[in-house]
Amino acid sequence: MTQAAPTLMRRIRGMMFKMPLMITCEEFDDFILAYLEDTLSAREKFVFELHLKVCRDCREYLAAYRASLELARKCGKEPDEALPPVPDDLVQAVMEARGR
Numbered sequence: 001m002t003q004a005a006p007t008l009m010r011r012i013r014g015m016m017f018k019m020p021l022m023i024t025c026e027e028f029d030d031f032i033l034a035y036l037e038d039t040l041s042a043r044e045k046f047v048f049e050l051h052l053k054v055c056r057d058c059r060e061y062l063a064a065y066r067a068s069l070e071l072a073r074k075c076g077k078e079p080d081e082a083l084p085p086v087p088d089d090l091v092q093a094v095m096e097a098r099g100r
Contacts, residue, residue, distance in 0.1 A: 023051050028058050032065055 023031075028051050034040050035048050052059055 021047050021050060022054075023047055025051075025055060025058055028055070029061075032062065036066065036069065 028048065031040060031044065031048050035045065040048060052062065
């Protein structure tokens, strides 16, 4: 690939973000949660998905965002096993330390 090819691709990408109905990456971030919750209007969803088609960075960001939400959901679940009881002497030591 020649030196001119990356420069041309950057210019094309820059022009794409100036097209009608195109949002910036910052605007994309403003709509990401609404997109995942499926609360965007049909037009907003179209514009959001159009941005996804041309912006690899935002596709990667969306994938990481989804993974983070999934991890948070898993962490919020009740544990399969009951947690062991906290020893009384530990509770007493914490209470005494807080009273100081």
